[in-house]
Amino acid sequence: MTTAVLIALVALIASLLGACGSDDSDSGSGASFTMENAFGTTNVPVSPKRILAVSEADLNAAQVLGVTPSVVAEYKEFPFNTWTTDALKEADADPERIWTGTSYEIRTEDVVKAKPDLILAVGSWYMDDTYKQLSKIAPVVTFPKPFTSPSDVDSATFLRTVAKALGKEDEAEKVIKDTDAKAAQWREDNPSVVGKTAALAVQYIGGGISNDSVEPYVANYLKMFGLVPPPSSDPAQPSLEDLSSLDRDILILNFYADRKEITENTVFKNLAVVKDGRTVENKPLAEAAGTPTYLNMNYVLDDTGVRDALRAAAAKVKS
Template identity: 35%
Template sequence: MNRLPRPLGRRGAARALVAVAACLALATGCSGSDDDAKSEKGPSSSGSSAAFPVSLTNAWGTTEVKEKPVKVATVSDGDTAIALALGLVPVITPDVEDGGDVAEYKQKAIDKVGAGTLKTYDDTDGTDYEAVATAAPDVILGVNTWSMDDDYAKLSAIAPVVTYAKKTDADTLTWQERLDTAAKALGLTDKAKEVVAGNEKAFADAAAAHPELKGKTYTYAVVHPQQITYMSYADQDPGVFEGLGLTKAANAKNYSADKNAVSLENLDELEADVLVVSYPFGDNGLISASELESNKLFQSLAVVKGKHYAVVSSDDGLASAVAYPDALSSPWVAEKLAPVLADAVAGK
């Protein structure tokens, strides 16, 4: 089965009903260090080694950032996470909460940068170009969005758009690569390195606190509206499980980004030392938790019989943060997920 498009936050999940579930320190201020005064060349950058102007090649053209940006707009929750992780308060962001509570880690970041609440636009019908234009940003971050094909022309007429180098990058870039691209355009490469180091330490500390996780195999599955998705396929590294010491189950080799559906007749493919399942679409999923857990084939799995099966909650945002790692959530994910996995290993 072909890959399903990813949801964009809570509202995106409710709106799209088709998605595939494929982290992070905070700081304040917009000024850069000496290293920030030098542009780091990469596959998507070109031009002078001076910090500004910065030239970034993207899938739709070239982004020229003439001066160090101060006012930054974002067009996805993942881009908002990048801005907050780098210590920036976006001048406008999409409203992804839809009246719900802001995730704990995100609220802490907002509080740390002294923003109180973020200025948002209603994204029910997609990006609100007028609201973005009214905010008069110096740059627009769009490295973590799946709608840039529709957005780029209109957004680039407002301000330089920082996005990915190839259209396929929308699905394949790691959060570290997205952070790096944004940091180059913002003159905050040193800060980005601090973010990465902080996230790595958070996972190293969590893994050290739970040595029982090391070397255990895992399967991570997400119940979507159209299928049960084998998310921990061979080429997929969401980072969170491996970062805590687990390794992919043998059956991971049978799945890929474009072949990731597990039928109810093949639930034995989920076998592993630890099985982790999430239900981000609730009653709109292919099968409910109670229905899956009462399935005879599911009940026959050794991992289920041994009670090494865990459900990752969608209510507090943990399932989303596990599925879509970004530049803000990693320490929180490590803190919340490690005990869940430890209980599963112990058969609790």
């Protein structure tokens, strides 16, 4: 074999090896970019292979972008909602579960066992306590500044944060645009609902009642239907002796404990909204308000049961 042939052969082998190395790099091996959040800076892998979603809202954000995380947290006391399970079936996906009890906190030992290479935690209520711990396991994507908790984060910011981490920013903008258009059409198709005042009250485990509609994320959700939420200055935890802040055109209710504590309360029964039958108990409508995501927002906008319930209550409002 001549020297010239040997040189050519060595060059060919080198070029093939170089091509293999290029493929590995393109697959995201070692490649990352930075994302700022309320607690610091995260180096996010370009092509994460094993994603953990620590809340149903984080799972929903990934799902609406066409991504199903490998591992998800599901709470035994609050199993996934219909829109989430429907999307899993549609994707023919059955991700691993990290189970928790009545608390929404994720145990770090379970996360270690899951071996994620990216943690989606924009919807986590425990970042103050767990961000540093989780960051030692894998990069954590959570809410950006100036937000201080998931309840402050608007739906668009939530989705865009997850989308940036997953390299799905164009898809996110399309979802936002299409959902805004669908909501506008809903309001056009249901003028009797638009402009009505509304409150959303929840009886959580432990008793009492919470006026969740004073929270910005719930207020924005109600506005999607053209409803007018109560002032943010209204009491978030009204006493059972004074429920006047719930007396709106429409009162949306959700119960997690013994409903009789509320429904048999004399003050509650004497509210005009209750006496006139302008209360709404619709599980999808109330559950989606808990953490509005573009997946569940589209679900309720398409749900004829939600539409009919709001129309029926609005029809009883006295002019």
